[in-house]
Amino acid sequence: MKYKNIFILTGAGISAESGLRTFREAAGLWNEYSVEDVASIEGYMRNPALVLNFYNSLKEDMKKAEPNVAHRAITKLQKNYDGKINIITQNVDLLHEKSENENILHMHGQIEQYVCLNCRKVWETEESVYISTPCPYCGIDKKLKPHIVFFGEIPLYMEQIERMLMDCNLFISIGTSGVVYPAAGFVRLAKHYGAETIEFTLDGTENALHFDKSVFGKAGETFPLFVEKLLNDE
Ligand code: OAD
Numbered sequence: 001m002k003y004k005n006i007f008i009l010t011g012a013g014i015s016a017e018s019g020l021r022t023f024r025e026a027a028g029l030w031n032e033y034s035v036e037d038v039a040s041i042e043g044y045m046r047n048p049a050l051v052l053n054f055y056n057s058l059k060e061d062m063k064k065a066e067p068n069v070a071h072r073a074i075t076k077l078q079k080n081y082d083g084k085i086n087i088i089t090q091n092v093d094l095l096h097e098k099s100e101n102e103n104i105l106h107m108h109g110q111i112e113q114y115v116c117l118n119c120r121k122v123w124e125t126e127e128s129v130y131i132s133t134p135c136p137y138c139g140i141d142k143k144l145k146p147h148i149v150f151f152g153e154i155p156l157y158m159e160q161i162e163r164m165l166m167d168c169n170l171f172i173s174i175g176t177s178g179v180v181y182p183a184a185g186f187v188r189l190a191k192h193y194g195a196e197t198i199e200f201t202l203d204g205t206e207n208a209l210h211f212d213k214s215v216f217g218k219a220g221e222t223f224p225l226f227v228e229k230l231l232n233d234e
Helices: 012-016 041-046 048-064 069-080 158-167 183-192 219-233
Strands: 005-010 084-089 104-106 109-116 122-124 144-148 170-174 196-201 213-216
Touching: 005 158, 005 183, 012 219, 041 048, 048 109, 048 144, 069 084, 069 219, 084 158, 158 183, 170 183, 183 196, 196 219, 213 219
Parallel strands: 005 084, 005 170, 084 104, 170 196, 196 213
Antiparallel strands: 109 122, 109 144
């Protein structure tokens, strides 16, 4: 086994071939919606109904989506590779879970979870949530916020992630533009601690210069080939 510890960072690009929209490309969500309106605490305070509806609609798209060959390649790697493989995803969709990937951390939250701003409990539901939906724990309405990390909020699991970055020997990034921190800085930390680094991306990313290697093209085409190579070299 060449790598004892593999860290896989994924972004919206890995879900693009499952039909889900990315954020910053021409047809991306942030070209249609204002981040300040739908992905900030101020936006939520101003108009919670708008925010809840935005994520209700994303949730419907995500429910219909199926994992693609890149997700399946991770499944194959995790089932057949001896080393430890952690997946840290910025995605709020559940395609890693649907593909039976393991050791997944949703650092930006996930689409089916809501946090109650009154009692702070986290609730999970596949159904749409409205401002009239009461918190199932404290019974108060108008307080459920999507449990998604908004701009200005600190991503989840950061201590665990930092330890994983220190421990990994191979850092893989798939389908992320490398502009949103702290995730965009992970490659530098991993490298600092001695990992080899490789990214799979459609075209160039902001972070290209920090990777030992950039592989361009659709992750569904490039990543499975890399997995085969890793398994053959084992
Ligand atoms: P972006 O939309 O910023 O970047 C997606 C990246 O995926 C781009 O570099 C694309 O070129 C690449 N890409 C697209 N299709 C691909 C394919 N088939 N194969 C490989 N790469 C492909 O999305 P993220 O980097 O994930 O935060 O964005 C980071 C965060 O910004 C998101 O988690 C989201 C957003 O605001 C929250 O929602 C909290």
